[in-house]
Amino acid sequence: MASIDLNSDLGENVPDRIVSDDESMLAIVTSANVSCGFHAGSPEGIRRTLAAAVANGVTIGAHPGYRDYENFGRTKVDIDSATLQAHVEYQLGALAGLTRAVGGAVAYVKPHGALYNTIARDERQAKDVVAAIRAIDPSLVLLGLAGGVVLDVAERAGLAVAAEAFADRAYLPDGQLVSRTEAGSVLHDANAVAERMLRLAESGVIRAIDGTDVHVEAQSICVHGDSEGSVAMAAETRRLLEASGVTIAPFAGA
Template identity: 85%
Template sequence: MASIDLNSDLGENVPGRIVSDDAAMLEIVTSANVSCGFHAGSPEGIRETLAAAVAGGVVIGAHPGYRDYENFGRTAMDLDSATLQAHVEYQLGALIGLTAAVGGRVAYVKPHGALYNTIARDERQAADVVAAVRAIEPDLVLLGLAGGVVLDVAERAGLRVAAEAFADRAYQPDGQLVSRTQDGAVLHDPVAVAERMVRFAEEGVIRAIDGTDVRVDAQSICVHGDSPGSVAMAAETKRMLHDAGITIAPFA
């Protein structure tokens, strides 16, 4: 591929629970998935991250999740459709409003955590999220797991979609992410992570946890802001992609 986007999940800090260096990551990434407040972050902290993204020319995406602050949005929930759609609509509205307040605009939506993983395989919850996006701002691009069910649901509903690969997460042979409850699910070595993303950019494959290759068609690479060593991983990935002749540019 000639170019690829680099994104990170940001706006998730509160006093007593600092999980990422937003300022440093915004110097590296081209897109920022900014928390909408349900799983992490505070209005003032989210606003500060949005303002910094606008100042740095980083494309902003809404990052809604389950209403699960205690568990950082990483616990799966079987919400009814009306509730889930309303929760996503509420979060999108809040982030669009805060972004406008600092002179920016939201370009895309990337669901967070357990919601992201659920809609990669659950068509009903995927449809609820898609319905929320269409109700609030149908021009937003929906960013999801490459090969995930939600991308098909969104396309059928008329939304634009983009797919992403994960630099710092292990893959199952079927292209799903390895559960964070399993050893080896989260990667930490900056050089190994960067090398794996260069191979993905050049060959379109990522090595799965069992040693097989998974074909991945994606337009963006995610480095989680809350992963230990995330800044080093993002910086090394960007450097090695650049050295390989791959342009780093926003997808939205």
């Protein structure tokens, strides 16, 4: 793999819930998935993160989720199609406006948390999210879980897509992520995470939680901004990949 993107979920801080060091991450990553406000963040905080992304030359993506602020968007919501589509459209429109206000543009969409995981398997909700993206801006790239249903749905609908792998999350043998409720689902060792991602870049495989190898074809690597040790994991992953001849570059351009 000659080139791969490095992304992180940012713009999720509020004064009483600081979950990430956006400033440090924006000096490392090439793409920022910025909260649209439903699961985390505030308009003023999101705007600051967007402005910092523009200043750092980081590609901006919208990070919409379920309307689930209390649970940080990590609880699946049983929601009808019309409501889900409207909620995603609302979030994309809001983030696009704030991004324009700071001199940037949104290049892609990466759904958040439980919505992200649901549309990797649930074709109905995947179609709702894709319909929302097409309604707001069909030039936006959809970033989703490698092997996920939503990538096929989006491609059939005419959207450009990119597949994602997770540096700091454990995998099941079928390529899905281990639930955060399970022990060992979130990784924290910077050196081990970086070695995992180098193996992905070189061989297209990630070791699953049961010790088997999962084949993953991805154009982007995510280190969650709210993971313990996230900055160290992102920095070491970038250092090791670049030292091994892999170019770190955004998968989408605004």
